[in-house]
Amino acid sequence: MSERASPSAGTASEPVAKPEPAGALLEVRDLVVSFPGRRRPFRAAPPPLRAVDGVGFDLHEGETLGLVGESGCGKSTTARGVMRLVEPAAGSVKLRGRELLGLPAAQLRAARRDVQMVFQDPYSSLDPSMLIRESIGEPLDVHLKLGRRDRAERVGELLRRVGLPPEYMMRYPHEFSGGQRQRLTIARAIAADPKILVLDEAVSALDVSTQNQVIGLLEELSAAIGLTYLFIAHDLSVVRHISDRVAVMYLGQIVEHGDATRVFDAPAHPYTEALLSAVPVPSPRVQRSRERIVLAGDPPDPSRVPPGCRFHTRCPYVMDLCRTEVPQPTRAQGSGEVACHLHTSGPTLAGASVRSLGATRRQRVPA
Amino acid sequence: MTQTLPPAPAPPTETTLLVEDLVVDVLTEHGWATVVDGVSFRVARGETLGIVGESGSGKSVTCLSIAGLMPPRQTRVRATTLRVLEHDLTALSPKQMDDIRGPRIAMIFQEPMTSLNPAFTVGDQIAEVLRRHEGLSRRAARERAIALLDRVGVPSPQRRYRQYPFEFSGGMRQRVMIAIALACRPDVIIADEPTTALDVTVQAQILELLRELQREHGMSVIFITHDLGVVADVCDRVLVMYAGQIVEGAPIVELFEQPGHPYMEGLLAAMPRMDQPAGELASIPGHPPRVGAMPDGCRFHPRCRYAEDRCTGAGSPELVRLGPTHTTRCLRHPELTLRGTP
Known part of the structure; x- marks a missing residue:
């Protein structure tokens, strides 16, 4: 599913030297990442498993796009595909209009300076035997080739930027708490002045108060140095807080996207509706009076994708059409797109929220 | 110790678990350190008590100590009172404690993959509990185990009985853990972050299941979590x-x-x-x-x-x-x- 970039995409600090690329900072189209299926003895080789199956989105300068979905939906694999940490099987990833897929290694390395990644576990993403100075300095060596003094100065400046005293550069990772380590990995990620940070569950392992400190840091950085974020997380409350736009993934595809407020307040896809209703709200009065939709069963095995709409096996509003026809993306009211037959047939919602259907139309799907 | 329950208090106020002045020390590199310091509480029959706090606050150690599951040589557990119904846990030997865990007090942990033995079928692990505590025959234990799998919402329980933990998804494994915990109809279930490793739609299923089972059996539940949303939902x-x-x-x-x-x-x-626009x-x-x-x-x-x-x-x-x-x-x-x- 893709949305054409609006011409007003770029904001304040566009580089003047280069001709401004029309469109988004990062354009992903029809991305497919597949893995070989599990081989069993004496059986024919299975078809490859398409963990990401035709994902597309735009990332505009200065915005935060939240990518949500449950484990196995392909959100992390999408990020890895975009970064070419796994090689996509098909599709296109354009950074300022320049195609990254198929780029030779040396050029890719140069291009990747603009896109950096932060992972979930700050304990395993810092080398325990390296001083912080070396860990944070490494991307500087790869991308900037600074002299020794400039390098130390730059590392100190980066530490200050993420709210840590510059003296910490002479310490080892084990001397830091989880929240501090995540600050360090962020410092390393922004070392070579990237344009985009891909944050893969970057705050998920942290306790709530530490988590908020890191979210605060991310918000500060985006305001101060105009960073753009692709924010991948399973915690929808955090995603709502930090994202301008949100894309919801199910079984390797984006089923809905749009402005965060629209997606959270008027979900157009039944999966989004169910996902939102499953998140408990930290208020006993609100939580206990909310209507909840408990989906039956687990998400299907990605190696055996159901025909028609991929969600039809668990969808409370399933129609006959859904079992055979793949839904195409249509406009959602307000913003973004949704891929669901309810919008073009049956109740024909035409982009309105599925919440307008009400509980009476919902049926309990047997597991 | 008498077998009859005190007749006077009405069921809703009957105390199933009473903890008074629990202190737990653990051995660290720098010697003994107190990680739980004077914790007292009681849980009534049918009640769900939440324990919240950030990691390291002592919530899990409190519950593991009550269940007698802290490693003995590196831990010192003291309490004025530690009582499940009429059983005084402070006076029990480890062997007697084995008889309490299961029929009186059972635990559900966060990570069902590490709590289940990968080398035995799921069915055997449920049946083992029934044979150990209720002295059921192999066949009777098998039948009860299948009924339990069915009750906790594992589809085709006959077939699933013979499968190994790796053949189950995270949510299904947690259902198996609940079946094991429930096998001897305990008075108190301690659930330590039981849904933290699960996706939200699966979490919603498991919370719903726990609620139903509690209504049916009237057990007390201690629910340890750091998620205030889950607390607001169930406690x-x-x-x-x-x-x-x-x-x-x-x-x-x-x-x-x-x-x-x-x-x-x-x-x-x-x-x-999640239900409000982003603020500070x-x-x-x-x-x-x-x-x-x-x-x-x-x-x-x-x-x-x-x-x-x-x-x-x-x-x-x-x-x-x-x-x-x-x-x-x-x-x-x-x-x-x-x-x-x-």
Whole structure:
């Protein structure tokens, strides 16, 4: 599913030297990442498993796009595909209009300076035997080739930027708490002045108060140095807080996207509706009076994708059409797109929220 | 020890678990350190008691100690009272404790993959509990185990009985763990972050299942979690732990709407809300104290926005009553009006 970039995409600090690329900072189209299926003895080789199956989105300068979905939906694999940490099987990833897929290694390395990644576990993403100075300095060596003094100065400046005293550069990772380590990995990620940070569950392992400190840091950085974020997380409350736009993934595809407020307040896809209703709200009065939709069963095995709409096996509003026809993306009211037959047939919602259907139309799907 | 239950109190107020002044020390590199310091509470039959706190607050150690599951050589557990119904746990040998775990008190852990034995079928692991505690025959245990799998919502239980844990998804494994915990109809179930590793739609299924089972069996549930959303969803009453102590205890609605301790106020302000547009996210400055390096006075004072001189010295404040069922460990509570969440 893709949305054409609006011409007003770029904001304040566009580089003047280069001709401004029309469109988004990062354009992903029809991305497919597949893995070989599990081989069993004496059986024919299975078809490859398409963990990401035709994902597309735009990332505009200065915005935060939240990518949500449950484990196995392909959100992390999408990020890895975009970064070419796994090689996509098909599709296109354009950074300022320049195609990254198929780029030779040396050029890719140069291009990747603009896109950096932060992972979930700050304990395993810092080398325990390296001083912080070396860990944070490494991307500087790869991308900037600074002299020794400039390098130390730059590392100190980066530490200050993420709210840590510059003296910490002479310490080892084990001397830091989880929240501090995540600050360090962020410092390393922004070392070579990237344009985009891909944050893969970057705050998920942290306790709530530490988590908020890191979210605060991310918000500060985006305001101060105009960073753009692709924010991948399973915690929808955090995603709502930090994202301008949100894309919801199910079984390797984006089923809905749009402005965060629209997606959270008027979900157009039944999966989004169910996902939102499953998140408990930290208020006993609100939580206990909310209507909840408990989906039956687990998400299907990605190696055996159901025909028609991929969600039809668990969808409370399933129609006959859904079992055979793949839904195409249509406009959602307000913003973004949704891929669901309810919008073009049956109740024909035409982009309105599925919440307008009400509980009476919902049926309990047997597991 | 008598076998008859006290007849007087009506079922809803019957205490299934009573803990008084629980202290747990663990052996660290620097010697013994107190990680749970004077925890007392009771749980009524049919009640769900939540225990919340950040990692390292002592909530899991409290419950593992009650269940007698802390490693003996590296832990010292002391308590004035530790009682499940009429059984005094402090007086039991490890072997006698084995007879209590299962029929009286059972646990559900966060990570069902590590709690199940990968080398045995799921069915055997449920049946083992039934044979050990209820002395059922192989065949009778098998039948009960299949019925249990069916009850906790595992589809085609006959077939699933013969499968190994790796053949189950995370949600299905947690259902198996619940079946094992439920096998001997315990009076108290301790659920330690039972849904933390699960996706939200699966979490919703498991919470729903636990609610149903509790209604059916009338057991007490102690629910340990760091997720205030889950607490708001399932708990009747909540204890808030910080640095090894209970700092607040209150009925669910009161705790959220009129918190009595600045730490709880801070936690509430720090929770992003999915049902509301993004606002400022508060955070509690600093970090919880390290084990063995507890601050003097109130343990929360270095991070507390309301801290005064008197909060910093002369021992930790006592837990005091704010109301009939609401307690707080804060010296300044009479003068503070803390913000809750509607």
